[in-house]
Structure formats: structure tokens, C-alpha cells
Amino acid sequence: AQSVSQHNHHVILSEAASLELGCNYSYGGTVNLFWYVQYPGQHLQLLLKYFSGDPLVKGIKGFEAEFIKSKFSFNLRKPSVQWSDTAEYFCAVRVAPGTYKYIFGTGTRLKVLA
Amino acid sequence: GAVVSQHPSWVICKSGTSVKIECRSLDFQATTMFWYRQFPKQSLMLMATSNEGSKATYEQGVEKDKFLINHASLTLSTLTVTSAHPEDSSFYICSARTGENYFQPQHFGDGTRLSIL
Numbered sequence: 001a002q003s004v005s006q007h008n009h010h011v012i013l014s015e016a017a018s019l020e021l022g023c024n025y026s027y028g029g030t031v032n033l034f035w036y037v038q039y040p041g042q043h044l045q046l047l048l049k050y051f052s053g054d055p056l057v058k059g060i061k062g063f064e065a066e067f068i069k070s071k072f073s074f075n076l077r078k079p080s081v082q083w084s085d086t087a088e089y090f091c092a093v094r095v096a097p098g099t100y101k102y103i104f105g106t107g108t109r110l111k112v113l114a
Numbered sequence: 115g116a117v118v119s120q121h122p123s124w125v126i127c128k129s130g131t132s133v134k135i136e137c138r139s140l141d142f143q144a145t146t147m148f149w150y151r152q153f154p155k156q157s158l159m160l161m162a163t164s165n166e167g168s169k170a171t172y173e174q175g176v177e178k179d180k181f182l183i184n185h186a187s188l189t190l191s192t193l194t195v196t197s198a199h200p201e202d203s204s205f206y207i208c209s210a211r212t213g214e215n216y217f218q219p220q221h222f223g224d225g226t227r228l229s230i231l
Contacts, residue, residue, distance in 0.1 A: 004157075034219060043118070044207075044222040051217060090158070100146055100211060102220060106157040 002027040004093050006105035013081050014113050021076040021108050023065075023091030032094040033074040034102065035065055039087045047089075050074065051096075061085070083114045117141055118210050120223030128231055129200060135193045135226045137208030143188040144210035148220060149181070152205040164191050198230045 005024045013019060025031060032051050036044040048059025055067040065076045074091060088109050092102040117140040125133055137147055146165050150158040162178075164170040164185035172178045180202075182194040191210075195202050205227050209220040 009155075036222070043224045044209075046219050046221075049219055097216065100216075100220070101148070101160055101163060102158075103160075104150075104158040106155075 002093065002095060002103050004091055004103050004105040006089075006091055006108050008108045009106065010109045010111070012111045012113065015083055016080050017112075019076070019078040019081045019085070019110070021089055021091075021110070023074045023076065023105055025072050025074070025091075025093045025103075027072075027093065027095060030096045032096045033065070033067060034092040034094070035059065035063070035074075035076050036090045036092060037087045038090065038107075044090065047076070081110075081112050083112045086110060086112045115141055116212070116221040118144075118208065118221050118223040120208055120226055122226060123224060124227045124229075126229045126231065127198065130197055133195045133198055133228060135195075135206055135208075135228075137191045137193070137210065137223055139189045139210045139212070139221075142210075142212045144191070144212060145188065146211050147185055147191040148209045148211075149183060149191075149193050150207045150209070152207060152225070158207060161193075195228065198228070200230045203228055203230045 003026045007022045034049045035047040038044045048057050050057045050067050058064045088107045090107045091105040119138045121136045149161045152158045161176045162170045162172045164183050166188050170183035185191040207225040209222045211218045211220050
């Protein structure tokens, strides 16, 4: 069965620090990849997605992610975090084609200290 | 755009009662809606997928007689937890996607926290 791993469960950073959150999946075929963010008390919002093409994907709010097929990874990065980035981040994988179902990772709670 | 509204946001009820949770797409037609369950410090687990006008497809291990899903219109899906018990207490989240375009992502509601006493 497919699975998604987010190894960092809790991350604490100071403002202006760089961020990288890991996401690895287990599936040998074609996948679509997503990062969602959930701010406190809010719903999940799409940060970025990858379907094909350039493996470096740029999303909203200065986030980017790189798909490395050989490593089955889709890590999320941001060069300089802000206090407002405090949230929970979820990686999701969709097996392609033919299904709309997501498989989510367990999430990473990011706390940015002002 | 692409707003999904979920109601209620929090419900507390006695064991044995049934609880209905609504999921509405406010500004788009949702051909497919999804229901997830999230336990504390765990991932979102897909319970079922529903397409408008047809029966929901449940994931393995999810009791379809316990969790009744109805997707009667392109903007509304409901999840009814029947004869709820304390072990059904959880955070339930719905999502929706629009159209037949495969590249459309899912849009999520705010979730419903269900507490069964």
C-alpha cells in the first residue's frame, strides 16, 4: 500500500531561518504531489502542487518544493520563515492517473519564534 | 474562490444519538467530495469518496452503515454518524473538487470536532 512519511513532526525555528520539511512516499509509479498548510483554527490550504515538468515547484507565500523521483521525495522549502508561517504542514500524494484520492502524511507542526 | 463550508464546527452529544455533518461547496460545483477523519497527532485518513448522485465509495475498514454519506446535489454532501459512541469522537474533515479536470486539487472545509459523551 502507498504511504507518505513526514519525518519532522515538530520544528521550531527563529524568524529569518531557512526551512526544509521532508516528505517521502512509497509508490513506484506516477504520482501527483501536494503540500497543504493549516493555520491555527483554519482549513487546509494548498501551498503548491506538482504534476509533471520542472521538478522545482514554486507555490504561494515564498514556498517551493523539489520533486526528486529517485529519492521518492518532495521536500518543502522556504529561504526565510516568518512568524506568520507558524502552522501545520501536510504532504499529500495522489496516485496517477485514474484516482482523485489523496494519501496524507502525518503532518509537521512548525513554530516560528519572533 | 473554491470555498468549502462545513457545519457544525463542533458538536457534543450523548452516546447512541446520530449526528449529521454538512459539507457545502459555496462557489463551485463539487462533482466529488471526500470525507476524512483525523485523530490527534495523526494524519488525515480518507473514509469515503462520494460523487454526486451515486453511492459513496468507502475505504477499507470504514463501516458504511455507521457512517452514512449522501451527496444529493453538486453543492452538498452530508455525513451522518449513526448511533454514535465515544470511540467515534474525532475530527471530521470534508473536501471537494470540481469538474472533470484531473488537475483540480481538493479544497477543504474547516472540519467538525465531534465529541460523544
